[in-house]
Amino acid sequence: MKQPNRCGKIVINDVAKTAQCSTATVSRVLSNSDYPVSDELRQRILDAVQKLGYSPNPYGRILRTNINPSIGIIITSFQNPFFSPIVMGIEHIASKRGYTPMVFASQRDPSLERKYIRDMMNKRISCLMLCSVDDHSDVVEQYIAKGGHACVFESNFPPLGSALNASADMFKAAQIATEYLISQGHQQIAFLTPPLSRSSRHQRVDGCRFAMAMHGLEFGADDVISVPYENDVDEGLYEYNIGMVLAKKMLLHSKQYTAVIALNDLIACGIIAGLVQSGVRVPEDISVVGFDDIPIAMMVTPQLTTVRLSGYLVGQRATQMIIDAYESNESGNQVTLSVAPVLVARNSVANLKDVRQSIRI
C-alpha cells in the first residue's frame, strides 16, 4: 500500500499551545460537553481552532470513546430505484442528528452482505439499516447480541425478535390495490410475483386474497403466478425481465384475467412490456397495477397505476426510531414500523363499469 504521511496535520496539542491551555480544555470545548469552561478561555480556543484550521482526528476519538456516530446501510444495488428513497430518508435524518451514513451494496450476494455487516461491527457503527438477501439471520443476530441496534427493511428470514422491522404496510397496500381494481369492475385478477420467499411478498398476496374474499370473489393458489427462480445477480433490470417472463406465463394460463397485480413497479413495467410485445393492449385488454411508485412508473406508457409505499417516509421514521433507541440505550425489542400506503391512480387500469354502461346505452 503506502507509507504513512503525516503531512503537517494540526492536532489538538497545537491548538492547546496556541490558546495557552491544556488539551483537556480544548477537548471539552470541542466535544461540546456541558463541562464548564470560562467564556474567555473558550473564545481563545475557538479562535485558535479557527486560526489553525484545526479539525479533530475522528479516529483518536473513536479509539478512545469506542463510539462511532455513524449509521451503516446495506442495500442490494444502487441500480434498484426501490431503495433510493429509503436511503435518502435515512440519510436525511442521520445527518440531521449528527450521524454519518455509510452505504454499501451487497449485489444480492449473501456472503458479501455478511462481510459488510461484520465489517460494520468492527467499525463500531451505531446502527445498522439492512435490506437483506441472506436466508439466515445469524450474523445480524450476532450483531444485535453484541449490543448493536438494527433495523431490517427487507429479508428472507422472519422478523427478528430484537430488531426494528420497518416497511410499508404491505397487506394494506395489496388490499387497496385489489379493492381499486374491484371498484373498476374487475373480477378475474391474478397476482404476479417472483418466488414467495419473503414475508413482505406473502403479505401482499394475503392482502389481495383478503380483499377478494371480502367481495365474494374467487382467488385461489392458481391465481398467484410465479416464476420458480430468482436471479442471483441484481443488474437493476432483473425485476423488469422477470415481469416480461411473468406476463408470458400469465397469458398461457387457462383463466382469462382482466387485471393483474404485480409485486412491484419494476416488475409491473416488465409485465406491460411483455404484454405489449404479445399484442395485448394495456389497459384495454388487461389492466396492471404495481407497488412502490418509483419514478419510472409515471414515465412508461401507459402511466402505471400503483400503490405508493413511501420509502422515504419509512426510511425517515425508522431512522428516528433506531437512533432514539440507541441513544436511550434501549435494547432492541421487536418493534414494527409500518407506513400507510396510498393509491396513485394513473392510466394502466381500465374502468370496466364505464365500458359496460356505454355498451348498455
Next chain:
Amino acid sequence: MKQPNRCGKIVINDVAKTAQCSTATVSRVLSNSDYPVSDELRQRILDAVQKLGYSPNPYGRILRTNINPSIGIIITSFQNPFFSPIVMGIEHIASKRGYTPMVFASQRDPSLERKYIRDMMNKRISCLMLCSVDDHSDVVEQYIAKGGHACVFESNFPPLGSALNASADMFKAAQIATEYLISQGHQQIAFLTPPLSRSSRHQRVDGCRFAMAMHGLEFGADDVISVPYENDVDEGLYEYNIGMVLAKKMLLHSKQYTAVIALNDLIACGIIAGLVQSGVRVPEDISVVGFDDIPIAMMVTPQLTTVRLSGYLVGQRATQMIIDAYESNESGNQVTLSVAPVLVARNSVANLKDVRQSIRI
C-alpha cells in the same frame, strides 16, 4: 450520545497471550507484512485468532499508520440513475483491491459537498471520486494540495491540473448521435439542454456542431435550446421535468426541427413526454436521441435511441488508475480518461430517407 461500551471485545493482546507471543508478532502476521515469522509461531497465532474470533480494530491501525484504505465517493443523488453504474464500477474495483468504498450524496448542495470532502480529508481516505455540483474547486484543490488523490467525473469548474478527469468522450458521443440522425435523413436538428454551465455539456454541443459542419448542415447558437435555470434540489425527476419544459420551448421556435438531441436520457424522456403531451408524435413528427443509456431508456415508449456512455467502465477504469497512482505515490498530474461511446439504436428516431423513397415510388 452514549457512554463507551467495551463489551468484551477481543484485542490483539488477547491473541498474543493465547498464542504465547508478543503483540508485535501478532501484528506482523496479521498485517501480512513480509516480515519473517517462524511457520510454527505463525500457525499458533492464526489458530488463536480463529479460536478467539479476533478481528483487528481498524481505528487503532488507522490512528497509528495514518492511512485509511478507503475510497470516498460523492454523487449528487441516489435517485439519479446516471450515477449508479459509475458507483458500481468504482465499488467493484475498490473492493477487489482492498479498499472500502464510502458513498455520499450531496443532494446538489455545494456546501454539503464541501462538508463531505472536508469530512473525508479528516477521515484520511485514500482517494476521492467526485461528481461535483460546486462552482468552485477550492476544496478539492485543497484536498489535492495536502497530498490527496482525486478523480473528477463531473463538475462546473474546469478540469483540474492535478486530478484524474474521467468521463466518456462527450464530443465523440455527440458526433455519433448527430451523424446517426444525419444518416437517417435529418437536417434540422436542435440540441436541448439545461444551462451550458459545465464543460461536459459544452463538449456535447461542440460535437454536434462539428458533425453538422462536416456535412455542410446549418447549426447555429439558435439551435441550442436551453432553459435558464437549474433546480437546486435533485429530487431525481428534475431532469425529466426540465425535458418537458424544453420540449414546449422547442415547439415555440420559429424553425421546424425534425430531430432533437437531448443532453441526456432522463431529459430525453421528459422531452418525449412533453412532445406527446402537446400532440406531437415521436418519432413520426420529431425524432429524439439521448445520452447515457440508462435502464429507463428502453422502458419508455418509444424506446429511446441513445449513445451509451458506459458509466460502469468509466468508473472501473478511473478507479484502477487512481489507485495505481495512489499506491505508487505519483502525485496527480492532469490525466484524462475518456471511454468510447457507442450508439444504441432503438425506436425514437425516424428514417426520413425511407419515407422519401416510399413517397417517390
Next chain:
DNA sequence: ATGAAAGCGCTAACAC
C-alpha cells in the same frame, strides 16, 4: 526470529 516499548490523537478520570 522475537519482544519491549514508544507513541498515533484523543478523552475522561482525577487532582488541584
Next chain:
DNA sequence: GTGTTAGCGCTTTCAT
C-alpha cells in the same frame, strides 16, 4: 475552572 495523565488498540522502531 483548569491541568495532568493514563490509556483506547494498533504498528513499528530498536534491541536482542
